[in-house]
Amino acid sequence: MPNNCHHCDEFSRAALLRKSAAEAGRGLPAIEPGMPVPAGTGLDRRSFVSGVFGLALSVYGLGKLNLFDEGIAHAATRPSQPVLVSVFLPGGADSLSVLAPVLDPNYRKLRPTLALPADAGPAFAEDTRLHWHPSLQPLATLHGEGKVSVMPAIGYTHPDQSHFTSRHFWEVGATEARLTTGWMGRYLDRHGSKSNPLQGLSLDYQLQPSLASLKVPVASLAAPDDYNFWAPGVWGQVENRMLQALAPLGSHRADPGLNQAAKATKQSDRLRRQLLPFSNSGDNNYGSPVQYPKVDSGFPRQLAGLAAMLAAKLPLRCVAVTAPGEYDTHSDQPQALADGLDVTARTLLAFQRDLEARGLADRVLTLVWTEFGRRGEENGSDGTDHGAAGAAFLIGSRARGKMVGEFPGLTSGLDRDGNLRPTSDFRGVYSALLEQWLGADARGVIPGAKSFARPALVK
Amino acid sequence: MPPVYHGPFRKEQAERLLWRAGYGPRPGEAERLAKLGLHGAVHSLTRPGRDRLKGPRPHDDRGRPLAPRDRWGHDQLWWLDRMVRTTKPLHERMTLVWHDWFATSRDGVDSTRLMLRQNQLFRRNGLGSFLVLLLEVTKDPAMLLWLSGVENEKDAPNENYARELMELFTLGADRGAYTERDVREQARALTGWRNSWGETLGPYKFRYDKRRHDAGSKRIFGKRGHFDWRDSCRLCVHHRQHPSFFVNKLWGYFIPVPPKTGTRRSLQRIYVRSGYKVEPVVEAILLHPALYTGPRMVKPPAVYLAGLLRGLGRGVDTEAWTWLLSLAGQQLFYPPNVAGWDDTRWLDTATFRARWEIAAYAIRPRVLKDNAKHVPHDPHKLLHRAEAVFGHPTLTGQTEATLTRFARRAMADANADWKKRSYPPLVENALRQLLATAPDLQTC
Numbered sequence: 001m002p003n004n005c006h007h008c009d010e011f012s013r014a015a016l017l018r019k020s021a022a023e024a025g026r027g028l029p030a031i032e033p034g035m036p037v038p039a040g041t042g043l044d045r046r047s048f049v050s051g052v053f054g055l056a057l058s059v060y061g062l063g064k065l066n067l068f069d070e071g072i073a074h075a076a077t078r079p080s081q082p083v084l085v086s087v088f089l090p091g092g093a094d095s096l097s098v099l100a101p102v103l104d105p106n107y108r109k110l111r112p113t114l115a116l117p118a119d120a121g122p123a124f125a126e127d128t129r130l131h132w133h134p135s136l137q138p139l140a141t142l143h144g145e146g147k148v149s150v151m152p153a154i155g156y157t158h159p160d161q162s163h164f165t166s167r168h169f170w171e172v173g174a175t176e177a178r179l180t181t182g183w184m185g186r187y188l189d190r191h192g193s194k195s196n197p198l199q200g201l202s203l204d205y206q207l208q209p210s211l212a213s214l215k216v217p218v219a220s221l222a223a224p225d226d227y228n229f230w231a232p233g234v235w236g237q238v239e240n241r242m243l244q245a246l247a248p249l250g251s252h253r254a255d256p257g258l259n260q261a262a263k264a265t266k267q268s269d270r271l272r273r274q275l276l277p278f279s280n281s282g283d284n285n286y287g288s289p290v291q292y293p294k295v296d297s298g299f300p301r302q303l304a305g306l307a308a309m310l311a312a313k314l315p316l317r318c319v320a321v322t323a324p325g326e327y328d329t330h331s332d333q334p335q336a337l338a339d340g341l342d343v344t345a346r347t348l349l350a351f352q353r354d355l356e357a358r359g360l361a362d363r364v365l366t367l368v369w370t371e372f373g374r375r376g377e378e379n380g381s382d383g384t385d386h387g388a389a390g391a392a393f394l395i396g397s398r399a400r401g402k403m404v405g406e407f408p409g410l411t412s413g414l415d416r417d418g419n420l421r422p423t424s425d426f427r428g429v430y431s432a433l434l435e436q437w438l439g440a441d442a443r444g445v446i447p448g449a450k451s452f453a454r455p456a457l458v459k
Numbered sequence: 460m461p462p463v464y465h466g467p468f469r470k471e472q473a474e475r476l477l478w479r480a481g482y483g484p485r486p487g488e489a490e491r492l493a494k495l496g497l498h499g500a501v502h503s504l505t506r507p508g509r510d511r512l513k514g515p516r517p518h519d520d521r522g523r524p525l526a527p528r529d530r531w532g533h534d535q536l537w538w539l540d541r542m543v544r545t546t547k548p549l550h551e552r553m554t555l556v557w558h559d560w561f562a563t564s565r566d567g568v569d570s571t572r573l574m575l576r577q578n579q580l581f582r583r584n585g586l587g588s589f590l591v592l593l594l595e596v597t598k599d600p601a602m603l604l605w606l607s608g609v610e611n612e613k614d615a616p617n618e619n620y621a622r623e624l625m626e627l628f629t630l631g632a633d634r635g636a637y638t639e640r641d642v643r644e645q646a647r648a649l650t651g652w653r654n655s656w657g658e659t660l661g662p663y664k665f666r667y668d669k670r671r672h673d674a675g676s677k678r679i680f681g682k683r684g685h686f687d688w689r690d691s692c693r694l695c696v697h698h699r700q701h702p703s704f705f706v707n708k709l710w711g712y713f714i715p716v717p718p719k720t721g722t723r724r725s726l727q728r729i730y731v732r733s734g735y736k737v738e739p740v741v742e743a744i745l746l747h748p749a750l751y752t753g754p755r756m757v758k759p760p761a762v763y764l765a766g767l768l769r770g771l772g773r774g775v776d777t778e779a780w781t782w783l784l785s786l787a788g789q790q791l792f793y794p795p796n797v798a799g800w801d802d803t804r805w806l807d808t809a810t811f812r813a814r815w816e817i818a819a820y821a822i823r824p825r826v827l828k829d830n831a832k833h834v835p836h837d838p839h840k841l842l843h844r845a846e847a848v849f850g851h852p853t854l855t856g857q858t859e860a861t862l863t864r865f866a867r868r869a870m871a872d873a874n875a876d877w878k879k880r881s882y883p884p885l886v887e888n889a890l891r892q893l894l895a896t897a898p899d900l901q902t903c
Contacts, residue, residue, distance in 0.1 A: 230816075231892035253857065256755075257902045258898045265811060
């Protein structure tokens with residue numbers, strides 16, 4: 001993590017606690033008093049391999065595992081539904097670099113060393129004061145095509161500057177510390193199925209709290225290419241030959257016991273072949289028609305796999321994933337921020353192009369968010385401290401492509417702590433997504449939904 | 460007396476015996492056992508010496524000793540280690556049989572301490588009197604929690620244990636052995652157990668409390684009396700339909716096709732005349748021709764894994780086995796329900812892949828590097844070396860031919876100098892993996 005400040009021990013502890021949230025029953029490490037427990041903590045977790053699609057899932061929530069296969073198969077036969085993907089930038093990304101107010105008179109005063117030069121990145125067409133971070137060229141491209149709605153200052157009143165608490169608010173869809181279900185989890189509880197854990201998919205080794213449900217199962221899956229037959233010290237041509245030997249090993253045997261094992265071998269081999277589109281070996285990239293960034297990050301692989309799963313008609317509805325990069329930039333901000341945004345934005349562009357090439361672009365909207373923005377004024381160590389309103393993006397062919405809320409400026413737009421004031425509320429955005437995209441009533445999912453203005457998000 | 464196997468007793472038969480009545484042979488063990496002849500071999504299992512755990516001591520991924528009571532998953536590793544290192548494999552196998560027969564899940568008991576205590580009970584009483592075992596299980600804390608024994612009291616009878624006692628443990632459903640009235644009356648007889656609850660200890664101090672017992676007269680299986688929990692167990696074991704249930708069920712753990720009527724009757728006689736002892740029945744099953752001449756059985760995942768480790772001479776040294784066993788469909792201490800695991804459905808596309816992964820993890824520490832020297836090019840020699848890694852298990856001709864053909868084709872691909880150097884170790888690694896997951900090693 002590119003910071004050496006003490007008050008951010010909290011951030012790593014939060015990460016630790018989140019990790020353990022998925023390991024129900026193993027006991028949680030102690031947290032400070034007053035901090036909320038992550039949604040989904042203590043949910044029963046069980047491993048399950050879907051025979052239908054050969055995915056090794058960790059399933060959270062009630063239900064009999066052997067029913068899920070039927071549920072997934074059944075759900076997969078129904079008409080395709082809209083999909084919402086949540087991409088989280090962990091640590092509080094600096095919105096004043098993401099969309100740098102290079103023409104705001106106060107920008108250089110507040111950021112004497114960190115301010116980006118006026119010509120560093122492409123101009124933001126909807127507000128000429130703002131320029132995209134140079135690493136966000138891919139998003140600028142998509143914005144130019146009308147496929148990105150920008151929320152330049154999104155947040156909530158009475159901002160909380162704890163990573164942990166603020167992220168919790170965003171994930172549960174309310175500024176309530178004690179809510180234990182995620183906002184997408186509650187949507188699935190109302191509109192989901194009791195037998196399809198893929199409806200809420202955490203692309204991770206653990207459950208993303210925004211998907212924590214109470215009544216329906218949800219799942220986590222690190223990558224869809226889990227149905228592989230890897231052997232230690234075997235690769236290349238020899239590996240191919242080895243896999244070819246599965247078929248003859250699975251051929252009929254006279255002995256009923258041997259034949260039972262042979263049949264399982266044969267069926268597994270057949271499934272392996274069917275799932276080759278999900279294979280990520282070499283340049284295959286899950287059979288994607290576009291090239292994802294080749295970088296040392298799981299993110300391109302996760303989104304390439306997600307596109308492949310959608311192409312294979314897996315019944316997904318809400319998906320949550322964490323973006324690469326560490327955005328808690330108390331020091332050495334320029335490099336850390338550029339690195340994280342670069343991989344994230346290039347991958348999001350590849351994902352959009354992939355969906356377009358596969359004819360799926362009208363079914364998917366992606367919300368990119370972070371728990372808060374950062375302080376207007378830089379600190380003394382090439383970094384910035386925790387702030388309030390931050391930036392978020394809604395990406396997709398069906399995104400309306402118009403700015404939501406305005407950039408409030410760095411004079412009257414800062415609160416008395418020197419943090420950006422919000423011009424849109426995340427709960428309004430959630431309510432709008434529920435109503436305009438997922439076709440659900442926001443009341444009953446977002447507490448106090450009727451008090452939040454709904455921006456027009458979908459075209 | 461039931462028939463006794465009279466065919467040749469060689470390595471192949473000894474291997475089958477060691478897999479069915481234990482966790483497979485250590486290298487050379489099948490050959491040694493074959494020299495004892497059938498009776499000598501069976502007696503060495505049913506009447507072994509003291510248990511000495513043999514082989515490397517277990518530890519977790521960080522090299523720390525196991526903490527079965529305290530660390531998640533270590534209870535399973537602890538048991539797996541016993542399966543791997545035991546010198547009384549039949550007794551350890553019977554522990555698994557009883558865990559399935561009296562299937563109790565930690566999911567419902569919620570106490571590792573009590574699950575381990577029950578596990579020791581099975582190990583201690585595994586081959587003795589079934590009545591004693593049943594009495595011990597009936598008052599076992601984990602079972603009292605699992606099937607609501609402690610909730611069954613005079614004023615509010617709970618039929619949970621009474622029903623399973625007859626349906627799953629002693630008599631069997633739909634055989635006309637008992638009526639719904641018997642269930643209710645048995646529940647009354649079984650009242651009286653209770654426990655205390657402590658903030659840190661959880662459930663403790665399991666005890667019989669006369670005040671909670673329904674001392675009234677009951678009518679069970681047509682007999683009338685002031686029956687209590689001991690009578691309840693005795694009535695079941697002495698029921699005329701119990702011996703056939705017992706023999707059939709026990710037989711099923713060792714032999715995949717049901718016994719012929721004559722055999723079943725002989726085994727019942729052995730059981731009743733011995734005073735309901737388990738060991739003489741097991742011994743007669745292990746001597747029976749059906750074990751050696753009948754079809755093969757799919758190894759339960761825990762047996763498959765423990766046997767691989769025994770064959771490799773490897774101890775329990777990673778926590779990976781807990782999730783791998785669970786993926787393979789047999790998370791120890793977590794049977795799917797009170798009826799235990801379904802022994803006819805161990806293998807499907809998911810569990811096969813889990814077994815593939817178990818094999819990969821098992822052989823990984825001994826993987827040959829692609830620059831390993833002195834690896835032969837000859838397909839037969841390569842296969843022989845791969846077999847040696849597992850202690851030369853007997854293979855079917857079909858598997859041997861498939862593996863040899865694979866090795867020959869893979870070596871034929873070596874058309875460049877670097878391939879000629881690196882392919883032999885790669886091919887041997889692949890042969891080990893294929894061998895470990897071939898139908899021959901999935902079954903016994």
